Amino acid sequence: MSGCSTIDRREFMCVAAGCAAAAMGSCSDLTHSAFFRDHLRELTKTQLDELVGELESEYSERFGREVEVGTTGPMKGVELAYALDLSRCVGCRRCVYACVEENNQSRDPQVHWIRVLEMDNERGIDFEHADAYYDAEQVPEPDKFYLPVACQQCRNPACVKTCPTGATWQEPDGITVIDYDWCIGCRCCVSACPYGARHFNWSEPELPAEELNPKTHILGNRPRTKGVVEKCTFCIHRTREGRYPACVEACPVGARKFGDLHDPDGEIRHIFENKRVFVLKAELNTRPRFYYFYGA
Amino acid sequence: MIVRAFINFSLGSLRLILRGGWLYWGWVVALLAMVGVGVWAYAGQLEQGLISTSMRDQVSWAYYIGNFTFLVGVAAAAVLLVIPAYIYHWKPIKEVAILGELLAIAAISMAGLFVLVDVGRPERLWHLIPFIGHLNVPNSLLAWDVIALNGYLGLNVVIVTYLLFSFYRGKHPNERVFTPLVLLSIPAAIGIHTVTAFLYNGIPARPFWNSAILAPRFLASAFCSGPALLLILMQLLRRFTRFEIRDAAIWKIAELMAYAMFINLFLLGAEVFKEYYSNTEHLIHMRYLFTGVDGHDSLVPFMWFSVFASVASFVLFLVPATRRNPITLNIGCVLIYSGVYIEKGMGLVIPGLTPDTLGEIYEYFPSTTEILVSVGVFSIGFLMFTFMVKIATPIMLGEFRQRQVALGGAAGSPPLAQENAT
Numbered sequence: 019m020s021g022c023s024t025i026d027r028r029e030f031m032c033v034a035a036g037c038a039a040a041a042m043g044s045c046s047d048l049t050h051s052a053f054f055r056d057h058l059r060e061l062t063k064t065q066l067d068e069l070v071g072e073l074e075s076e077y078s079e080r081f082g083r084e085v086e087v088g089t090t091g092p093m094k095g096v097e098l099a100y101a102l103d104l105s106r107c108v109g110c111r112r113c114v115y116a117c118v119e120e121n122n123q124s125r126d127p128q129v130h131w132i133r134v135l136e137m138d139n140e141r142g143i144d145f146e147h148a149d150a151y152y153d154a155e156q157v158p159e160p161d162k163f164y165l166p167v168a169c170q171q172c173r174n175p176a177c178v179k180t181c182p183t184g185a186t187w188q189e190p191d192g193i194t195v196i197d198y199d200w201c202i203g204c205r206c207c208v209s210a211c212p213y214g215a216r217h218f219n220w221s222e223p224e225l226p227a228e229e230l231n232p233k234t235h236i237l238g239n240r241p242r243t244k245g246v247v248e249k250c251t252f253c254i255h256r257t258r259e260g261r262y263p264a265c266v267e268a269c270p271v272g273a274r275k276f277g278d279l280h281d282p283d284g285e286i287r288h289i290f291e292n293k294r295v296f297v298l299k300a301e302l303n304t305r306p307r308f309y310y311f312y313g314a
Numbered sequence: 315m316i317v318r319a320f321i322n323f324s325l326g327s328l329r330l331i332l333r334g335g336w337l338y339w340g341w342v343v344a345l346l347a348m349v350g351v352g353v354w355a356y357a358g359q360l361e362q363g364l365i366s367t368s369m370r371d372q373v374s375w376a377y378y379i380g381n382f383t384f385l386v387g388v389a390a391a392a393v394l395l396v397i398p399a400y401i402y403h404w405k406p407i408k409e410v411a412i413l414g415e416l417l418a419i420a421a422i423s424m425a426g427l428f429v430l431v432d433v434g435r436p437e438r439l440w441h442l443i444p445f446i447g448h449l450n451v452p453n454s455l456l457a458w459d460v461i462a463l464n465g466y467l468g469l470n471v472v473i474v475t476y477l478l479f480s481f482y483r484g485k486h487p488n489e490r491v492f493t494p495l496v497l498l499s500i501p502a503a504i505g506i507h508t509v510t511a512f513l514y515n516g517i518p519a520r521p522f523w524n525s526a527i528l529a530p531r532f533l534a535s536a537f538c539s540g541p542a543l544l545l546i547l548m549q550l551l552r553r554f555t556r557f558e559i560r561d562a563a564i565w566k567i568a569e570l571m572a573y574a575m576f577i578n579l580f581l582l583g584a585e586v587f588k589e590y591y592s593n594t595e596h597l598i599h600m601r602y603l604f605t606g607v608d609g610h611d612s613l614v615p616f617m618w619f620s621v622f623a624s625v626a627s628f629v630l631f632l633v634p635a636t637r638r639n640p641i642t643l644n645i646g647c648v649l650i651y652s653g654v655y656i657e658k659g660m661g662l663v664i665p666g667l668t669p670d671t672l673g674e675i676y677e678y679f680p681s682t683t684e685i686l687v688s689v690g691v692f693s694i695g696f697l698m699f700t701f702m703v704k705i706a707t708p709i710m711l712g713e714f715r716q717r718q719v720a721l722g723g724a725a726g727s728p729p730l731a732q733e734n735a736t
Binding site: 053057060127133135144145146147148150167176178179180181182183184185200201202203204205206208209210211212213214216217218219220221222244245246247299302303 | 362363364365369370371372374375429432433434435436437438439441442447448449450453454455456457460513516517518519520595598666667669670671672673674
């Protein structure tokens with residue numbers, strides 16, 4: 019049934035928006051199917067497979083190499099969570115660049131999903147006096163500590179609530195994702211996010227073919243276009259297959275911990291039991307799945 | 315019969331638009347030229363992406379959305395006229411109430427265009443159409459705003475078309491149809507401002523906007539800015555057409571504006587007190603607006619000008635002698651308009667986002683593209699308003715009527731002449 023209404027809808031849009039599509043000549047990256055495509059969550063299995071095929075051949079052609087677009091769903095009963103040890107983090111920003119390489123962010127202009135803030139030991143966590151552009155010869159600097167911030171994968175996400183087209187939603191495993199082909203680029207979510215986690219593609223993202231990570235996910239690190247919002251997905255293409263996010267693997271001091279919130283023997287449970295954790299801006303009731311703690 | 319009359323009405327309206335003196339054509343051509351510049355700048359923006367604006371992740375809404383917010387306020391002009399005209403049946407304003415409705419149509423159209431030029435993927439705006447796309451109601455306030463603004467636009471188009479078409483046919487509008495529509499337009503006007511305010515208000519991540527009096531402030535300033543524009547337009551119409559607008563109407567509107575400006579200033583003062591006296595970390599946004607933070611002070615002179623303009627115009631409109639003097643009246647209008655333009659535009663949007671949620675200060679100032687595109691959008695609005703007034707004026711004066719009625723002599727006297735006679 020849903021397939022039937024989908025076709026009606028497409029036909030309607032072909033008539034109603036044909037002129038508009040023609041007028042948008044400068045959006046040359048539009049293929050016919052991308053323009054009239056339905057919301058990802060409303061596609062049937064066949065339509066999704068068809069779309070993945072189209073995307074894979076489009077990307078493979080564009081980058082001159084084989085690109086895989088995964089659609090792996092959430093693992094049953096799994097709720098992914100993160101914990102970051104502030105007493106270990108030294109502010110080296112290796113996570114930032116590992117993330118960029120893994121997730122195919124634009125190299126020019128640079129898009130970073132992780133922002134590392136340098137803060138004064140004396141002030142504690144104080145965003146007003148934080149510095150994201152510290153340029154140290156050697157980290158950590160004396161009297162400073164470092165707070166990496168990315169998407170907090172909130173249980174009560176302000177970005178999802180505010181999106182006028184439902185282009186962003188929370189998956190059953192807790193990851194908030196974006197349909198890059200449904201986002202209209204209004205940036206309500208950028209305003210609504212208390213953590214500066216959402217990033218807009220102000221121009222066509224530049225990603226050299228040799229730097230492309232060919233293993234992608236349709237809701238994650240597949241190449242984006244200009245005019246849409248993107249954000250951390252807990253490396254959805256890795257973590258849904260039981261691997262760690264790239265930032266966890268890149269961290270040289272082991273400050274980053276990741277796992278299933280419900281796994282009794284998992285790292286996250288271990289930290290809950292042995293350390294005291296906190297979340298950023300708890301007063302906003304966003305209820306992050308990203309915890310911070312002081313391991314030492 | 316009615317369909318044919320409507321076709322003739324439409325064709326006649328088109329002819330009216332195409333007829334005019336050198337002054338009219340000069341104005342129209344100048345506006346068209348500016349529209350052309352705006353379209354050219356927008357084409358560049360589409361090509362390059364929004365990187366051609368000065369907006370970035372830190373300040374991701376700015377001049378366009380500020381103009382959008384301000385123009386939603388201008389659309390309130392109608393309500394300030396509709397209430398005295400149709401609730402209190404005050405004749406001098408009833409005669410000119412249609413101007414407010416025309417201004418509302420132009421203002422809402424411009425507001426919509428400012429959203430259009432602000433989005434990253436305009437070709438996907440059909441995603442906002444219920445059932446065809448996916449409108450995220452009741453959660454998203456922008457979704458509500460889409461409904462409210464389009465509803466208000468539609469309502470005013472219906473009201474104005476019905477009114478003008480009735481007069482064109484030499485008939486008085488059927489009160490049974492007309493009155494409910496006009497009455498509905500009052501809560502609808504308040505609704506668009508409230509929903510637009512809630513769009514900001516409902517974001518706890520931005521303490522500068524997350525204030526319970528934001529919607530009342532929107533309404534108060536809206537009841538100043540729209541009428542300010544209208545008062546100037548009324549005087550121009552009085553000079554260049556045979557449209558008679560009585561001084562009493564102008565003075566009454568100016569008096570109502572003084573009260574609205576008082577409430578506006580009072581509410582602003584309440585916000586300033588709360589932030590400065592409590593002196594929490596949230597104060598930084600207001601400091602950025604009024605004094606600057608660490609040498610970042612590009613908004614400061616504008617905001618102080620806005621405060622000066624609002625206070626000065628309040629005094630000018632409060633004192634009967636100065637609101638009746640055409641010179642001080644017009645100075646007051648310009649001051650109100652510019653004061654609210656700053657306060658409800660950039661003065662609202664930019665400090666809400668500066669510093670950003672992680673404490674970074676990105677100093678925003680509009681790029682050339684943003685200014686040219688905005689000039690284009692404003693020109694489209696002025697052009698729309700010019701054309702609408704060009705059609706409405708001869709109808710209200712009884713000069714543009716359905717032919718056979720006029721020949722048959724069955725037509726009543728034109729609405730203005732008749733009302734003036736009583």
